[in-house]
Amino acid sequence: MVAVTPETGTSMRYAWRVCSVTSLGLVLIGIAGSTLNVALPTVVRHFHADATQSGWILLAFLLVNTASLVFFGRIADLLGRREVYLAGFALFTVASLLAGLSPNVWFLVGMRVVQAIGSAMILANGTVIITDAFPPERLSQGMGVYIGTLSVAQLAGPTLGGLIAETAGWQWIFWVNVPAGLIALGWGAVILRKMPKRPKEPVDALGNVLVFAALSAVLLAVNEAGSGGLTSPVVLAGAALFVLLVPLIMLAERRAPNPVLDLRLFGGRLLAYANLASFCNALARSALILVVALYFQAARGLDAFSAGLSVLPVPVGIGLASPIAGLLGPRVSPYGLSIGGAVMSALGLGTLMLTADPATPYWVTGIALFVAGCGSGTFLTGNTTQVMAALPSGSLGVVNGFRVMIMNVGIVISVGLSLSVVTSSVGPALRAQVYAGTLSTLSPVAVGQLMDGFQRAYAVLFAVALTGAVLAALARSQRAPASLDSTSR
Template structure:
């Protein structure tokens, strides 16, 4: 038995306090996202927003958040993770306050952009702060609790969003973040210690600008392709800009003394396939609550609160699986657990493919959602632990930013593709009713057409989940990687 020294005990107590801070950050962002997913029809009806504006209420956040993650990971490596992390809380809280005062829909979209920048500062650093605080042998436990808090947010979010939209008004969907943000900011300032900064080095300004522009162009093209078609000028322009900037990024990063993306860090087999598996899981998982909430409102005529209750099996599954996997991670390889999680996610989505009918029993939909949630909780905890254990300490920020960026590209794609596939089954004139959740009031024929869209959307997500299982299996740790991991500790 290994003796526990007072220093070890003190470090572990501090690590769990750090986990409470970072978990608050994840809860804040998770609630902000899941409340809006369920309450989107209420916001759309208030502003009389069309399909374009409705999509951008969600996509503006995802686009900007994704495109700025690597930048803030690098900035935190150089300027201090604590300072950047706490600044993210402050900006997110302020943007949430202003969003509730939005006089029109495009002002709201602008506040979502500011929320996205604050969230990027939080997300790019939360996992890194936990990794730095926990002893390596306890990291899987800390990561399990950290990921479980996502389920707390998603458990509370849909119900809270539906209740707020029904009882208090859409503004409180954003204002509810303000007290939570202030508490998180104060607790973080009290608990987090200043972390050693790397020596001052010039920031790769050109690389950051090129990367931000390329990602923005790509994500804009991907998000618009489904609704406007591949021949749309917006889609063609975005794809062309990305194709032109990609070789420029590679050339600039090779020449930079301090590249924002050090290509050498992403060439290993484990990181490459683990990130691809994470991308597929995010793509398969992220739009699920949104799609199912729209199903219950647009096809079954439930209100926002009832729809929020109906999607709770997803976060319940995540919340059950994440801490269990965190404990298992001390004796079972994260590689094995990530494969099992990916398989469970695919099984849940496969079950949901059989539920695209207005007469489907609720219990059958609940089983599919719960299994998919368990799979996501298992995969997220084990995949994150697997990646973070394999990295050298000095590169944690930028590589974690890259990891979360890859996941967020999957999120953007998931929302854009799922909504496009879903609404393609009905005519353009009825798509606004789908977003507003009022299609069930118009025509049984239209609802029948929409059911085809739900089945196709589930089928696409299921196929992606299967691809994620394959990528997780290919992310087998190599001896060289294990050696590097041991050395870095």
């Protein structure tokens, strides 16, 4: 039992205010993503976008966001987390305003890139700011609330996205972020304290360029493989460039005085397996709302608003499980929460795989989605607490950037892989109709073929979720490397 003193009471009040700021940031990013997932067919129809353009509306954000997370984690370690975090809010808000003014689809893709940079500045620092604010024995509670707010965004996002798409127009899918961004920027400027400046150190420019290039190459190759095949020139060139850059990154980072990726931080058992488990969980869960919303529109002919309501069990599950998992922190280890959550996620996806049929009653699908959501909420709370509590304080920014980057790689692969598996069952001529959500009006035969694609997509995600459960079981706790402890204080 920890004694409560006036000092600890003041500290906890500040910690919860910090949690409100970072949670608001997570809500902003989560709503921006989940509204577009449901409303994508509306945007596609407005711009008359083809299948390639449709995919890039989603993937441009994910690619740039993923490839720049480690960079902004390191920049925040050196220049100040508060400053970088607030700058991210400002950039994301401006980009959202301009996205709604897009004259064509490629301008929209460009604004999604700018949004991605602002999002990376927010995501690379939110978890670190919370970890700094909360004492170790209360960290799981703060993390549970923080992760749980993601479900608030995902809860409101699909319904809000569908409602906006059907009533206000596609522009408001982006403009709704503007007032939220301004509120987050103002509240953060008031609440967040300035962090003591660390001694100025040179930024690892070469390492940042090499890491960004390697991630971009491999993610572009993975995305192109679904539509162009493994022999596509883009796939071959991206894979070759990645293979070439990996040893160069390792050599450059070993020689750099302040490496963007300190390879010593990722050699331990906990970080290796916990990050791999996080990757699998992200891959298994991330495309779920997108795929299910697409299913209800393309296969069942529902409008965007109804499809948004249909996927609500996922964020409801995350929203209920995350704070409960946080409250269980003093009784159940983060390690146990990670394993339990990963198993629940696999159970939900396995049920969806076995019941992928238009005749399946919605209550069956809803329960499966709810179980998958509960599993993700439990896993995210346990896994994040497990990783952040084991790290030396001086490396929190770069390691959290790496952790979120690994999750985002899973998200990018999940979106690209799932969409490719689903649409491959209907052939190139009908893929645009799937993205536009109009396939159900064309042919019952085509809908039947599409259902085969959904079942295969769920099977792949189920297998990945099971792998994540095994990796979570291997991620046993250990102390941070002593050589790093001594240099991080």
